[in-house]
Amino acid sequence: MMSGVCGMKAEACEMKRPGKDAPIGVFDSGVGGISVLRKMISLMPNENYIYYGDSANAPYGDRSDEEVLSLTENVFDYLLSEGVKGIVVACNTATSVAVRRLRGRYPDLPIVGIEPAIKPAAKNHEGGRIVVMATSVTLRRPKFAHLMESFRQSAEIISMACPSIVDFVEKDKMNSQELMNYLTKKFAALGDRPADAVVLGCTHYPILLPKIQKYTPKHIRIVAQGEYVARSLHSKKAIPGHFC
DSSP: OSSSSSOGGGGGOOOOOTTTTTTEEEESSSSSSSSHHHHHHHTTTSOOOOEEEEGGGGGGSSSOOOHHHHHHHHHHHHHOOOSSSEEEEHHHHHHHHHHHHHHOOOTTSSSEOOOOHHHHHHHHHHSEEEEEEEEEHHHHHHHHHHHHHHHHTTTTTEEEEEEEHHHHEEEEEEETHHHHHHHHHHTTTOOSEEEOOEEESSTTTTGGHHHHHHSSSSSSSSSSSSSHHHHHHHHOSSSSSSOO
């Protein structure tokens, strides 16, 4: 895993011509995207991967859109200089802010983004109450509003902004009382009616799955994104190459 950013712009990078055996770039604003990478490796073990975790600038969820876009562009420049054949943006915040712009900038580069797994949660819990945990940036973007509106008729969807969780993970405070107090306050705000499903709308959150489970009854399904992204990538062959 690499941390930090490459300051070169795309036109200044020495580009390598990617072939079918070239690596797939996987990028997140820290260690959270490893949860996506693991699922990708399990489904596509013969692929090569480069993981870039920008821990030096995490969390992205507290940054302005301009900062997130600039940081994401720098990471793309680095990954392209390494000759990747496609990039998986395993970061909800970067996907929401930057992916559309980057697809326009690199029309021939396969770019796979990520979004909170509301669709499978709503499908499996029709008429239920679904809580979506995500960063503030992800929740305030039009992309999330559109996604939420698309499934509003299927389930009651409640957004829960949890930007500080990324910081707890990146600073290795996962066993701290401060984290437990934070989660207690967040789940207490939901009131007495329990959720039917909890969507982990940030790739850092699955790392805290045992902690989050303490605040949810055993029957409540907790839905993470990594598995759905990996399956979609594998089934649709969104990035050319050997998918084995």
